[in-house]
Amino acid sequence: MGIGTVSRVFNDHPSVSDETRQRVLRVANRLNYQPHPYARGLARKRTNSILTFVPFFTTFFFVEILHGVQSKLSEHDCDLLLYGVNHPDQVSASLKRNAIRGRVDGVLFFSMKMPDEFAAQYIEMKTPVVLVDTYHPSFDSFTVENVQGAYTAAKHLISLGHQKIGILNANLESVPARERLHGFQKAVKEAGLSIDPIWLKHSASPRLDGFTRETGYELMKEFIAMGSRRPTAVFVASDIQAIGALAALQDANLHCPDDVAIVGFDDIMLASSLGLTTMRQPMFEMGSLAVERLMTRMQDLVQPAVHMTFTPKLVVRSTCGFENSPNNPVSRSKSVGATS
Amino acid sequence: MGIGTVSRVFNDHPSVSDETRQRVLRVANRLNYQPHPYARGLARKRTNSILTFVPFFTTFFFVEILHGVQSKLSEHDCDLLLYGVNHPDQVSASLKRNAIRGRVDGVLFFSMKMPDEFAAQYIEMKTPVVLVDTYHPSFDSFTVENVQGAYTAAKHLISLGHQKIGILNANLESVPARERLHGFQKAVKEAGLSIDPIWLKHSASPRLDGFTRETGYELMKEFIAMGSRRPTAVFVASDIQAIGALAALQDANLHCPDDVAIVGFDDIMLASSLGLTTMRQPMFEMGSLAVERLMTRMQDLVQPAVHMTFTPKLVVRSTCGFENSPNNPVSRSKSVGATS
DNA sequence: CTGAAAGCGCTAACAC
DNA sequence: GTGTTAGCGCTTTCAG
Numbered sequence: 001m002g003i004g005t006v007s008r009v010f011n012d013h014p015s016v017s018d019e020t021r022q023r024v025l026r027v028a029n030r031l032n033y034q035p036h037p038y039a040r041g042l043a044r045k046r047t048n049s050i051l052t053f054v055p056f057f058t059t060f061f062f063v064e065i066l067h068g069v070q071s072k073l074s075e076h077d078c079d080l081l082l083y084g085v086n087h088p089d090q091v092s093a094s095l096k097r098n099a100i101r102g103r104v105d106g107v108l109f110f111s112m113k114m115p116d117e118f119a120a121q122y123i124e125m126k127t128p129v130v131l132v133d134t135y136h137p138s139f140d141s142f143t144v145e146n147v148q149g150a151y152t153a154a155k156h157l158i159s160l161g162h163q164k165i166g167i168l169n170a171n172l173e174s175v176p177a178r179e180r181l182h183g184f185q186k187a188v189k190e191a192g193l194s195i196d197p198i199w200l201k202h203s204a205s206p207r208l209d210g211f212t213r214e215t216g217y218e219l220m221k222e223f224i225a226m227g228s229r230r231p232t233a234v235f236v237a238s239d240i241q242a243i244g245a246l247a248a249l250q251d252a253n254l255h256c257p258d259d260v261a262i263v264g265f266d267d268i269m270l271a272s273s274l275g276l277t278t279m280r281q282p283m284f285e286m287g288s289l290a291v292e293r294l295m296t297r298m299q300d301l302v303q304p305a306v307h308m309t310f311t312p313k314l315v316v317r318s319t320c321g322f323e324n325s326p327n328n329p330v331s332r333s334k335s336v337g338a339t340s
Numbered sequence: 341m342g343i344g345t346v347s348r349v350f351n352d353h354p355s356v357s358d359e360t361r362q363r364v365l366r367v368a369n370r371l372n373y374q375p376h377p378y379a380r381g382l383a384r385k386r387t388n389s390i391l392t393f394v395p396f397f398t399t400f401f402f403v404e405i406l407h408g409v410q411s412k413l414s415e416h417d418c419d420l421l422l423y424g425v426n427h428p429d430q431v432s433a434s435l436k437r438n439a440i441r442g443r444v445d446g447v448l449f450f451s452m453k454m455p456d457e458f459a460a461q462y463i464e465m466k467t468p469v470v471l472v473d474t475y476h477p478s479f480d481s482f483t484v485e486n487v488q489g490a491y492t493a494a495k496h497l498i499s500l501g502h503q504k505i506g507i508l509n510a511n512l513e514s515v516p517a518r519e520r521l522h523g524f525q526k527a528v529k530e531a532g533l534s535i536d537p538i539w540l541k542h543s544a545s546p547r548l549d550g551f552t553r554e555t556g557y558e559l560m561k562e563f564i565a566m567g568s569r570r571p572t573a574v575f576v577a578s579d580i581q582a583i584g585a586l587a588a589l590q591d592a593n594l595h596c597p598d599d600v601a602i603v604g605f606d607d608i609m610l611a612s613s614l615g616l617t618t619m620r621q622p623m624f625e626m627g628s629l630a631v632e633r634l635m636t637r638m639q640d641l642v643q644p645a646v647h648m649t650f651t652p653k654l655v656v657r658s659t660c661g662f663e664n665s666p667n668n669p670v671s672r673s674k675s676v677g678a679t680s
Numbered sequence: 681c682t683g684a685a686a687g688c689g690c691t692a693a694c695a696c
Numbered sequence: 697g698t699g700t701t702a703g704c705g706c707t708t709t710c711a712g
Contacts, residue, residue, distance in 0.1 A: 001698085001699090002698060002699040002700070003689090003690080003691095003699085003700090004691080004692085004698070004699060004700070004701090005697085005698055005699075006690095007689095007690065007691055007692085008691090008692095008697095008698085010690095011691080015697055015698085016697070016698085017697060017698090020697080020698080032441075032461060032464070033441075034440060034441045035689080035690070035691095036382075036441060036442045036443075036688090036689050036690065037440055037442070037443045038378045038381045038382045038387065038442065038443065038688090038689080038690090039382050039688070039689035039690040039691090039704090040689080040690055040691075041378045041690090041704090042376075042378045042379055042382055042688090042689080042690070042691090042703095042704045042705065042706090043689080043690045043691040043692080043703080043704055044690080044691055044692085044704085045691095045704070047378065049421075056407060056410060059403060059609070063399060063403050066424070067396060067424075070396060070422070070424040070426075071426070074424075074426075079421055079423075079438075080421065080422045080423070081389075081419055081420065081421055081422075082410070082420045082421075082422040083419075083420070084406070084407075084410040084414075086410075086411070086414075098419075100374060100377055101373075101374050101376060102376045102377070102378065102705085103376070103377045103378065121372065124372075213613055243610075243613050244613070247613060269399070270583075270610055270613075273553055273583050273584070273587060273610075341682085341683090342682065342683040342684070343683090343684095343705085343706080343707095344682075344683065344684075344685090344706095344707080344708080345681085345682060345683075346706095347705095347706065347707055347708085348681095348682085348707090348708095350706095351707075355681055355682085356681070356682085357681060357682090360681080360682080375705080375706065376704085376705050376706065378704085378705080378706090379688090379704070379705030379706040379707090380705080380706055380707075381688090381706090382687095382688045382689065382690085382704090382705080382706070382707090383687080383688055383705080383706045383707040383708080384688085384706080384707055384708085385688070385707095442689085
């Protein structure tokens with residue numbers, strides 16, 4: 001029995017007699033044989049694995065995404081090579097180390113700016129790339145409408161009757177932070193509300209671009225210290241910061257919906273536990289969709305890039321006060337999680 | 341110039357003249373050449389990558405672990421193949437699909453029971469395996485002393501003067517759940533406290549072995565419904581459940597430290613945000629250590645397996661009441677997180 | 681120090 | 697249907 005035949009069996013090649021096939025399979029099983037993926041990859045120039053670059057500096061975000069990726073990937077026979085980037089600055093270094101020619105059939109790239117240099121390289125290598133939460137003209141991408149989301153969030157606050165509205169933002173170096181600021185300002189302007197400049201707060205922290213509980217806590221303390229000039233509602237640029245903000249309020253003996261209303265952004269898992277009203281980003285779905293897109297992209301690389309945009313959805317819970325009655329956050333959560 | 345020489349350059353082989361080396365490097369750079377990992381792997385029978393099996397059904401746990409793994413791994417030139425298992429029952433299936441001969445140099449296996457069948461297979465393939473949060477006599481392992489942890493937690497409650505102490509547990513099918521129950525009972529018994537059987541609550545939910553916010557919420561509601569027979573303190577088997585429990589208390593207009601004291605288990609990130617007193621499991625560290633161990637294990641496979649055990653550490657925050665003053669959870673968190 | 685050649689384990693094209 | 701053979705892109709002897 002030739003090696004070629006064995007190979008055919010393991011590749012479901014039609015021209016193998018049923019008898020031979022069974023025999024091969026039986027022996028293979030007894031010997032615990034499995035084709036060597038590397039040899040296979042070398043020979044057929046396809047590796048059945050994809051590389052995923054995820055930002056390890058956005059804990060909650062990447063968890064959901066990874067979940068989505070993994071979930072969809074398990075439907076295809078494909079392995080996942082994970083590269084966690086700990087800091088935005090490391091992107092290039094990571095890319096350099098991992099943009100490994102021939103190692104993977106495709107790459108998923110999340111939440112970080114894809115340097116042109118590498119974009120060019122991937123194109124040249126003909127490796128399909130799908131972007132999530134970031135944009136590059138050359139590749140398929142799934143992004144979130146930050147401006148629109150922030151606009152909706154602010155609008156919600158306004159519709160509840162708030163007149164003195166602030167924003168608690170992350171570091172303005174970050175693109176999403178800037179976009180969210182714009183959306184916020186647009187809504188406020190449209191409503192004809194005057195806005196005290198001191199209500200525009202953002203973090204200066206370089207750490208995680210300011211998307212941390214700590215910045216939320218500290219900036220909210222600053223709001224609190226304003227006394228009567230304090231806004232009655234604040235749009236917080238991320239849930240994780242909102243959690244910090246909530247803690248600050250509590251420490252100051254202020255009550256959330258009543259003294260200061262809060263709307264967050266992201267809808268991380270805890271948001272529902274805490275009853276946080278927020279803008280939902282479909283992270284799990286984006287991860288899952290990205291995989292799907294990558295798979296089809298692997299079939300044809302020629303079609304022009306398609307860019308898909310998601311609009312965050314307002315999830316009303318109990319941190320915005322006024323006409324909202326407090327909810328049971330636990331039962332609420334059921335309608336939200338798509339990850340289970 | 342021969343292909344062999346190029347190879348030598350890329351492998352830092354000493355016997356290449358400096359001049360040739362420079363020339364190769366220069367050209368390689370211009371051509372954007374990188375050795376093909378698969379071809380390389382095939383030739384040298386080493387792949388420079390490890391497989392990680394993580395339970396995707398323990399969100400917070402695996403995040404920390406992955407973080408630790410990734411962090412340590414980046415110090416070594418090694419790629420990470422990730423396999424997320426969505427349910428304990430899938431372990432065998434996953435293993436079958438991914439216990440891929442020759443694909444990886446080692447495997448990290450987390451929080452799930454390693455079936456003997458696969459253990460044998462790995463041993464035969466001489467693939468080093470390191471276990472975390474689970475045990476098998478044949479492999480190195482890092483585990484957590486659940487019994488001791490629960491014991492400490494209960495002891496803490498007792499030391500605060502509580503006499504009526506309950507346990508809010510996960511599904512007893514789960515090993516950690518059972519161990520934590522034992523530790524709890526041991527402490528209570530030692531203290532000579534009588535324990536009303538109705539204070540021993542556990543989830544029957546198969547989902548995530550009952551380690552969910554929902555079970556915490558529901559079971560705490562049952563405690564609350566006990567009226568005067570209600571315990572004054574309860575040990576909750578996991579932080580995620582504790583979060584649900586906290587919500588239940590809040591919904592019932594009960595105050596946490598005062599009406600019911602709570603101590604959790606895990607010390608997930610949010611624990612500090614919520615001021616939850618809990619038992620810290622060094623998840624990040626275990627991930628990191630596991631990688632280190634695997635690396636040395638790859639050097640010599642003959643040494644007998646070493647089993648390392650961690651004792652969870654009590655982290656006192658504000659959910660246990662009595663002599664504890666409320667803390668600022670945010671600033672508190674700084675002393676706890678090891679993940680940044 | 682460098683080139684040539686064997687082989688890593690498989691796939692695919694080609695004969696039979 | 698099945699055996700044979702030429703690579704896949706690299707590492708690693710072995711000569712020189």
